Amino acid sequence: MSSIFINGTKYAVSTTLAAAIPVTAVSNANPAVATAVAPPADGSILVIGSGWSELDGTVARSAAADADSFTLEGVNTTSTTRFPSGEGAGNVRIASGFVGMDQVTDVQTAGGDPQYFTYQYVEDASSRQRQKPTFKNPITLTFLMDYDPDKPWYDALIDVDFAREPVVVRATLPNGAVILYYGYPSFNKVPTGAVNVNLQNTFTLSLLADPIRYEAA
Known part of the structure; x- marks a missing residue:
């Protein structure tokens, strides 16, 4: 059980959206793993472009970046009905300048x-x-x-x-x-x-x- 008031909430708006980073694949996993030549740094706020309409236009944070992949923190794409295998490729753009x-x-x-x-x-x-x-x-x-x-x-x-x-x-x-x-x-x-x-x-x-x-x- 929780009781959360809006009081004390701090809002910020992004003013910059970086160039798109190509994503060649997104796995069906929780969290989803994206494949990219230049993965964004952990904690980056990403705007996702994807062949999956339900994922397209979603915002998520990047995590667990390595040489050629990173996770979309909090994004669950395990359902192949909603997220058909092999169709999630697209890009991500880093939002900044908040x-x-x-x-x-x-x-x-x-x-x-x-x-x-x-x-x-x-x-x-x-x-x-x-x-x-x-x-x-x-x-x-x-x-x-x-x-x-x-x-x-x-x-x-x-x-x-x-x-x-x-x-x-x-x-x-x-x-x-x-x-x-x-x-x-x-x-x-x-x-x-x-x-x-x-x-x-x-x-x-x-x-x-x-x-x-x-x-x-």
Whole structure:
């Protein structure tokens, strides 16, 4: 059993995504092992490109690097149904240049709701309708931040918004656990407010893949 508050969580956004490192194979294992001529250093935050659609666009840390391979920490690809053997090759890109985002007053998550196809058979005299799942709505994170154009994050978020390329957001929880998110950023640099409340900016991240969590070392 655990009770975790958001209080004390520190957020940061990546500003640099390095050139792609080719990955010639990814094993069906837990954790998955990637083969590469130039493995990234342990602890690197990686954006994964893969022939496996479920893995493509995922963020993970590298670990156990040797001369020609490394593990994707926390990534389980043992299911050959979800991850067909021999089809996981692609690349990884190292995310870096993280800029801390402070003065965050609220973080809201929206989306992820399941959608259904509803159908009914003519011969069913009960007139019963049935449903089966189709897809889930995209998930977005929305950060409210007290307006301060002198903060490093203000210019950094303007830049990533202009670039219109996905970024990594890192959340470090009070207990030391880390959650990594990857998605398209949007930043409204124009502050909004009302009487007797702080001016605020809004930063939104539209996720491209499920986040990944790492427990404190």
